[in-house]
Amino acid sequence: MSADPMSPAAPVLDARGVTVRFGTLAALSDVSLAVTPGERLALLGHNGAGKSTLFKSILGFVRPAAGRITVAGAAPGSDAARRAVSYLPEQVALPKTLTGREILAHFARLKGESQAIAAPLLERVGIARAADRRVGTYSKGMRQRLGLAQALIGRPRLLLLDEPTSGLDPVSRGDFYALLADVSAQGTAVLLSSHSLSEVETRTDRIAILSSGRLVVQGTLAELSRAAGLPISIRIEAGAAGLARLLDRLDGATPEAGRALITCRADEKLGLIARLAALGDLVADIDIAPPGLDDVYGHFSKLGGKAA
Numbered sequence: 502m503s504a505d506p507m508s509p510a511a512p513v514l515d516a517r518g519v520t521v522r523f524g525t526l527a528a529l530s531d532v533s534l535a536v537t538p539g540e541r542l543a544l545l546g547h548n549g550a551g552k553s554t555l556f557k558s559i560l561g562f563v564r565p566a567a568g569r570i571t572v573a574g575a576a577p578g579s580d581a582a583r584r585a586v587s588y589l590p591e592q593v594a595l596p597k598t599l600t601g602r603e604i605l606a607h608f609a610r611l612k613g614e615s616q617a618i619a620a621p622l623l624e625r626v627g628i629a630r631a632a633d634r635r636v637g638t639y640s641k642g643m644r645q646r647l648g649l650a651q652a653l654i655g656r657p658r659l660l661l662l663d664e665p666t667s668g669l670d671p672v673s674r675g676d677f678y679a680l681l682a683d684v685s686a687q688g689t690a691v692l693l694s695s696h697s698l699s700e701v702e703t704r705t706d707r708i709a710i711l712s713s714g715r716l717v718v719q720g721t722l723a724e725l726s727r728a729a730g731l732p733i734s735i736r737i738e739a740g741a742a743g744l745a746r747l748l749d750r751l752d753g754a755t756p757e758a759g760r761a762l763i764t765c766r767a768d769e770k771l772g773l774i775a776r777l778a779a780l781g782d783l784v785a786d787i788d789i790a791p792p793g794l795d796d797v798y799g800h801f802s803k804l805g806g807k808a809a
C-alpha cells in the first residue's frame with residue numbers, strides 16, 4: 502500500500518523507474534529517487550547526464566516512457582502538483598524595468614497570494630534595501646535571491662533548483678545555502694542540481710549521482726564513501742628523530758612533502774591510530790583526511806560510464 506501523501510514522512514517527490522526517451526536516446530533510464538519534507542537532495546552529473554530532463558519530468562513538461570512520478574501524491578503537471586512545486590531555472594529571466602517588489606507582487610497575484618508578501622520575502626532573501634530598485638540594476642547574486650524569493654511564494658512543498666549558484670561568488674553561495682537551510686528547516690523538500698561538488702558536500706542531506714541517464718548511486722556522503730570503499734589518508738609529521746626514522750618504523754608509509762603518508766580502509770583507521778600512538782616521540786602530529794565528494798564522485802561517475 503502506498504504512503505499517505507499528506508503524512509509528514511511521505512516523500513513529497515517520489516520517482517520510480519523513470520525512463521525518458523528522445524527518439525532512440527534514453528535521457529533517463531529506470532531512475533528512482535525520493536525527497537521527503539525538509540530534505541535537501543543534490544543531483545550531480547556531467548553535462549548531458551539527464552538532470553534537466555528529470556526536472557522537466559517532475560514539472561510535467563516531459564512524459565516518461567516508463568515509470569511513475571508523483572509530486573505531493575499527484576501527477577506532474579496536475580493542478581495539485583503545480584501548487585506543490587516551485588522551480589528556479591539556472592538563468593532567471595526577470596523583467597529588467599520592474600522593481601523587485603513589483604515582480605514579487607506580480608507573481609504573488611498569479612499564485613493567488615496577497616501582494617503584501619513581497620516585503621517579508623525580500624527581507625528574507627536579504628534584498629529588502631533594493632526592493633524599489635529596477636531589477637536591471639541588480640547584480641547576478643541579487644537576481645538569484647529575487648528568483649528564490651519568487652520560487653518561495655506560496656510556500657512550496659517541493660523546490661526544484663537548477664544550478665542555483667552558478668556564477669555566484671563564494672560569499673553569495675554561502676548566503677544562498679544558509680537560506681536554503683532555513684527553507685528546508687521549515688519543511689520544504691529541495692532537489693537541486695549542481696556541478697560544484699565541494700559546494701553541496703556539506704550543505705545538502707543526500708547526494709544522487711546521475712551518469713548517462715542512470716542513477717549510479719544515492720545516499721549521504723558517508724554512505725557513498727563507504728560504498729566506494731575509497732581509502733582514508735593519514736599524514737604524519739615526524740618528531741625530533743626525523744622522517745627517515747619514522748618511515749623506517751611505519752610499514753606501508755611513503756614520504757610526501759616532508760611528511761609520511763599512509764592510506765587505509767575505514768575499518769583499519771582505529772588500529773592504525775593505535776599503532777601511531779605506540780610510536781611515541783617519533784610522531785609529532787597526525788592529520789586524517791577521509792575521501793571527499795570529489796573522490797567519491799570521480800569513482801561513481803567512472804562506474805556509471807562503464808555501466809552505460
Ligand SMILES: Nc1ncnc2c1ncn2[C@@H]1O[C@H](COP(=O)(O)OP(=O)(O)OP(=O)(O)O)[C@@H](O)[C@H]1O
Nearest residue numbers: 523526527528546547548549550551552553554555
Ligand atoms: N528535447 C530534447 N530532444 C532530444 N534530446 C534531448 C532533449 N533534451 C535533452 N536531450 C538529450 O538528453 C540528454 C540529457 O540532457 P539533459 O539536458 O537532461 O542533461 P543535463 O544533465 O541537464 O546536462 P547539463 O548539465 O549540461 O545541463 C542529453 O544527451 C541531451 O542532448
